Amino acid sequence: MKNLLVKMVKPIKSAFNISCQKATVLISLRRDSTLNLMQALRLKLHLSICDACTRFDKQLTLLHESLHFHTHNETVSENEQTLPEDIKTRMKSEISSRL
Amino acid sequence: MSNNSSEFQKNSEVKLSDPNLWVDLYGDYLYRFARSRLRNDTIAQDLVQETFLAALQHQHKFIGNSSEKTWLTSILKNKVIDYFRRVVKENTVDPILPYEQEQLFENDEAEIPGHWRSGYSPSQWENTPQHDLEKKEFWEAFQRCHEKLSEKLAVLFSLREFDEMATAELCKVLDISESNMWVMLYRARMHLRRCLEHTWFGKVVQKGK
Numbered sequence: 001m002k003n004l005l006v007k008m009v010k011p012i013k014s015a016f017n018i019s020c021q022k023a024t025v026l027i028s029l030r031r032d033s034t035l036n037l038m039q040a041l042r043l044k045l046h047l048s049i050c051d052a053c054t055r056f057d058k059q060l061t062l063l064h065e066s067l068h069f070h071t072h073n074e075t076v077s078e079n080e081q082t083l084p085e086d087i088k089t090r091m092k093s094e095i096s097s098r099l
Numbered sequence: 100m101s102n103n104s105s106e107f108q109k110n111s112e113v114k115l116s117d118p119n120l121w122v123d124l125y126g127d128y129l130y131r132f133a134r135s136r137l138r139n140d141t142i143a144q145d146l147v148q149e150t151f152l153a154a155l156q157h158q159h160k161f162i163g164n165s166s167e168k169t170w171l172t173s174i175l176k177n178k179v180i181d182y183f184r185r186v187v188k189e190n191t192v193d194p195i196l197p198y199e200q201e202q203l204f205e206n207d208e209a210e211i212p213g214h215w216r217s218g219y220s221p222s223q224w225e226n227t228p229q230h231d232l233e234k235k236e237f238w239e240a241f242q243r244c245h246e247k248l249s250e251k252l253a254v255l256f257s258l259r260e261f262d263e264m265a266t267a268e269l270c271k272v273l274d275i276s277e278s279n280m281w282v283m284l285y286r287a288r289m290h291l292r293r294c295l296e297h298t299w300f301g302k303v304v305q306k307g308k
Contacts (some may be wrong), residue, residue, distance in 0.1 A: 019213020021204040021218075027283040032259070032266045033277075052220035059221060059292055064260050066228065070238050071197050071261040079136050082127040087144050091122045091151060098155055099118060 018042045023053045027060060121151055125168055129175050132209040136179055136257040138246055146182065176262070177246045180272050183254040190251045196286065197247055198293040215306050221292070222270060226302045244294035248263065248287055256287040 018026070026035060026043045035043065047054050083091075116124065116295035129150060133143035153174055154161075159171055161302055203219045215221075245253055255273065258264045270277055 004136075006106065011216060019168075019204070020215050021213035024289070025285060028288050029281055032284055032308040050128065050257050052215050055223065056292070059224060059296075060288055062224070062227060063288075063295070064236065065290065066234070067241065068263065070234065081131055083122075083144065083147070084128045088122050090124055091126065091148050094148065095118050095121065095151055095155060 016042050018033050018046050020046075020050060020053055023047070023050065024056055027053065027057045031060065031064070107213060114163075115158055115167055118151070118155055118158075125171055128168065129171060132172060132175060135177060135184070136254075136261065138242075138250075138253060142182065146175060146178045146223075149178055153178070180258070183258065184273055186250050186254055187275065188289070190249065192239075193251060194248070194249055196252075196290045198290045199286065201293070203289075203293070222296060222300065222306070224296070226300060240295060240299040241291070244291050244298065247294065252287040252290075254282055255283050256291070259284060 023043060023046045026039055029035065029039075030043070047057065126147065129147045130143055133146050134140065137143045150171060156170055157174075161167070165173075202291075203216060203218065205214045205216055211278075211287055225294075226233075228234045240268070248256065255269065258269060259266070265278060266277070275283075
């Protein structure tokens, strides 16, 4: 009886089982597209049992948030690269010559 | 209705400032915008210059429903995309990235194929950047990793992650297929995550020991 149950559960389990490698592909894909139902279920199940992939998922989110913030927030990048003075002078004269 | 017309009046009063002031007002900002996406000083400078000249030519098109700065930024963004489109067209060969040479996952013969190999699974990132200085250092570390990407992947990643450009639009402007784009974004993310884990998160963990 127990054996029969194991036999029945096994194919169902393997249908939902995905490797970590596959999970990372879906985690990335989820950021750019909507997963289909099967993909979403498989990933959800995988993440519920896999700490490493859960960390991976969070890290991609963290990366996105800090980069998006950095490239859209001026106060953070204030002390960074500025245009060299000679380039500014060149630009100004280009502009005024066309006015 | 009355709201609309007063809105219109308000907008029509908005005028561009003297173009002679543009370089001082917006030059550095626009340069940073371009430079963070382009990785090349000269090209970034050229695109900023082109932006000012295009804005001069199209001054009459500025209708004031956005700020002057936003308007100039949107012109620059289009210039950047034009440049990217050329890059994607010209770079048909895609080199293997440094971090792609590592084998992160167990191979097919392993007991659990496709599982993270021991020592390669994502570690706990303790030191997420908090203060301004850390954020600046993190950004610099990121840029060093970003520079190791092929130009094509770097371009795609920037537009998607910095600018949150819609994927359908990305495929359209860069003229690539959806599945191709997914593969490229996956590769870029795998590389950058691993590179930062090594050079930023790993480094500080060691310091603490």
